[in-house]
Amino acid sequence: DQQVKQNSPSLSVQEGRISILNCDYTNSMFDYFLWYKKYPAEGPTFLISISSIKDKNEDGRFTVFLNKSAKHLSLHIVPSQPGDSAVYFCAASITGNQFYFGTGTSLTVIP
Amino acid sequence: DTGVSQDPRHKITKRGQNVTFRCDPISEHNRLYWYRQTLGQGPEFLTYFQNEAQLEKSRLLSDRFSAERPKGSFSTLEIQRTEQGDSAMYLCASSSGSGVAPYEQYFGPGTRLTVT
Numbered sequence: 001d002q003q004v005k006q007n008s009p010s011l012s013v014q015e016g017r018i019s020i021l022n023c024d025y026t027n028s029m030f031d032y033f034l035w036y037k038k039y040p041a042e043g044p045t046f047l048i049s050i051s052s053i054k055d056k057n058e059d060g061r062f063t064v065f066l067n068k069s070a071k072h073l074s075l076h077i078v079p080s081q082p083g084d085s086a087v088y089f090c091a092a093s094i095t096g097n098q099f100y101f102g103t104g105t106s107l108t109v110i111p
Numbered sequence: 112d113t114g115v116s117q118d119p120r121h122k123i124t125k126r127g128q129n130v131t132f133r134c135d136p137i138s139e140h141n142r143l144y145w146y147r148q149t150l151g152q153g154p155e156f157l158t159y160f161q162n163e164a165q166l167e168k169s170r171l172l173s174d175r176f177s178a179e180r181p182k183g184s185f186s187t188l189e190i191q192r193t194e195q196g197d198s199a200m201y202l203c204a205s206s207s208g209s210g211v212a213p214y215e216q217y218f219g220p221g222t223r224l225t226v227t
Contacts, residue, residue: 004153006153034215034216041220042221043202043218044218046215046216049212049214089154091154093214096213098159098169099154099156101146101155103151104152
């Protein structure tokens with residue numbers, strides 16, 4: 001059973017515009033959410049996280065929004081840059097003991 | 112701090128052989144995780160250590176898989192009697208388990224296993 005879902009396999013955005021990546025989850029016990037970026041032939045790189053007690057966390061160009069009632073989180077990248085082109089995974093956890101990842105969204109930022 | 116390292120980076124083995132992978136976490140991290148990733152999928156959780164104790168183990172982890180973390184430092188993942196379905200990228204990650212960012216995992220580059 002896929003407890004974390006990323007329903008958009010790919011996304012293309014013009015350089016300088018906003019990229020919005022979405023993630024849905026089913027388990028209301030999840031209390032910590034993370035976003036990772038992955039380049040080919042490398043392990044995932046941590047981007048940003050959010051605890052379930054918050055609804056927004058911002059770090060530079062990256063902002064994560066959490067809507068607990070909808071069991072939905074999103075990652076906003078503003079402005080998008082060509083170097084942001086990668087596969088993005090969302091992940092969820094219950095107290096950091098086990099992590100569930102989505103299937104990823106491949107972002108292409110067009111110069 | 113050199114980050115999380117994994118060895119080997121690539122492994123080709125014949126079906127039925129045993130393989131062992133090593134992971135060296137970030138030195139001050141007491142949590143260590145193993146994942147498996149196949150094409151088009153996200154990382155799938157396999158097992159988790161806090162120091163030397165193995166606290167969680169996925170149902171995906173059959174009896175042919177075993178992991179250890181002696182002395183709470185590096186970890187090994189062994190697959191016995193490999194099958195073609197074991198072909199995947201095996202990822203290791205570590206986290207501090209405390210402080211400001213207790214659950215933020217830092218991944219190694221992975222070990223690509225091909226079973227022929």
